[in-house]
Amino acid sequence: MDARASGGWNQVSTRASGQRTADHRQGSACLQRLRLAVALCALACFAGQGQAQGQAQGQERDWAPARPMRLVVPQAAGGGADAIGRIIAGGLAERLSNAVIVEDHPGANGNVGVEVMMRAPADGHTLLLAYTSLVALNPAVYSKVSYDPVRDFTALGMVCDMAMVFVASASVTPNTVPEFIAAAKAQPTLYFAASSGNGAFSHLLIEMFNARTGTQLTHVPYKGEGPAMQDLIGDRARLVLFSTAASAVAQVRGGRVKGLGVTGARRSDQLPALATFQEQGVADINESFWYGLVMSSATPAPAAAVIERELAGAGTSPGFRQALSKLGCTPLSSTGNSLATRISTDLAKYSAVARSVGMRID
Numbered sequence: 001m002d003a004r005a006s007g008g009w010n011q012v013s014t015r016a017s018g019q020r021t022a023d024h025r026q027g028s029a030c031l032q033r034l035r036l037a038v039a040l041c042a043l044a045c046f047a048g049q050g051q052a053q054g055q056a057q058g059q060e061r062d063w064a065p066a067r068p069m070r071l072v073v074p075q076a077a078g079g080g081a082d083a084i085g086r087i088i089a090g091g092l093a094e095r096l097s098n099a100v101i102v103e104d105h106p107g108a109n110g111n112v113g114v115e116v117m118m119r120a121p122a123d124g125h126t127l128l129l130a131y132t133s134l135v136a137l138n139p140a141v142y143s144k145v146s147y148d149p150v151r152d153f154t155a156l157g158m159v160c161d162m163a164m165v166f167v168a169s170a171s172v173t174p175n176t177v178p179e180f181i182a183a184a185k186a187q188p189t190l191y192f193a194a195s196s197g198n199g200a201f202s203h204l205l206i207e208m209f210n211a212r213t214g215t216q217l218t219h220v221p222y223k224g225e226g227p228a229m230q231d232l233i234g235d236r237a238r239l240v241l242f243s244t245a246a247s248a249v250a251q252v253r254g255g256r257v258k259g260l261g262v263t264g265a266r267r268s269d270q271l272p273a274l275a276t277f278q279e280q281g282v283a284d285i286n287e288s289f290w291y292g293l294v295m296s297s298a299t300p301a302p303a304a305a306v307i308e309r310e311l312a313g314a315g316t317s318p319g320f321r322q323a324l325s326k327l328g329c330t331p332l333s334s335t336g337n338s339l340a341t342r343i344s345t346d347l348a349k350y351s352a353v354a355r356s357v358g359m360r361i362d
Helices: 003-062 080-096 108-119 132-136 177-186 201-213 225-234 245-253 301-314 318-326 336-357
Strands: 069-073 100-104 126-131 153-168 192-195 218-221 239-244 258-262 288-296
Touching: 069 080, 069 108, 080 100, 080 126, 080 153, 080 225, 080 239, 080 245, 080 288, 080 301, 080 318, 108 126, 108 132, 108 288, 126 132, 126 153, 132 201, 132 288, 132 336, 153 201, 153 245, 153 301, 153 336, 177 258, 192 201, 192 225, 201 218, 201 239, 201 336, 225 239, 225 245, 239 245, 245 258, 288 301, 288 336
Parallel strands: 069 100, 069 126, 192 218, 192 239
Antiparallel strands: 126 288, 153 239, 153 258, 153 288
């Protein structure tokens, strides 16, 4: 190869090498710009996420009722549910600086009240007082129930838990549970057992009592615990009733009805002289009754979060807790999640009991 050819090759080689160097520099610059763009994009995304989270948290903090709220109590006025509902309404009203109006809607062991709540706008302004039989028994004993307590409710928290008090009208002469069992067996048609309605928790306890003691008490369903208690006070028949402590304590203390026993594991602080079923030798009737607060599952999360938080805050107030305790209801500190778990477990438990005693309402 001659010098010119060699020089020409070298020139081409040099030019090619220079071109590669330039291309490399351009590629590096492009790569750096690409990396910078990716970094800026990621930073923007993180900033957007943080802003969205901040906005969501701000919404939870900033949500407030725009008008008076409703607390639907699915039982008759004058009963234990009504009394507890009014305590809850007062506590929330103070925390939210907003009126909370109690509405009593009895019927079908609470099903009527649930439908009232479900028909209301799901905007955080309508609450429902929930309790054991409403969420853990109705779906098991009613052939048609318009709600699923797990799917259709947002649980906000439990409020209190109480034993049931076995009370009797004045014309019931026995003074203890064993004495009453003996009398009821001797005269099976003489005594009647009131309840707050077909399928109510008090109805379930009557069926459990009959099955486990060999008695045959005739069940008399009422439209709520209040009307049932009024008939016991009026002594219109030889009636007994498994009453919530909220409804029974004042009546037993005042001598208007006779206390025979308590279903809980320990004696009631409000009725310390009244022995439990277990202490009286009657086993396997050791049930308690709880109250809590729920709302429609369609309610926006920020509204539900505020009400759950303020319900928990009300539960720490000494005055709130004292008011519940006076009704025989032990105050509970609970989250929405813990209430949701209790609903699921009790639904399975009492569904099995209802099936075993043949409770079914068409």
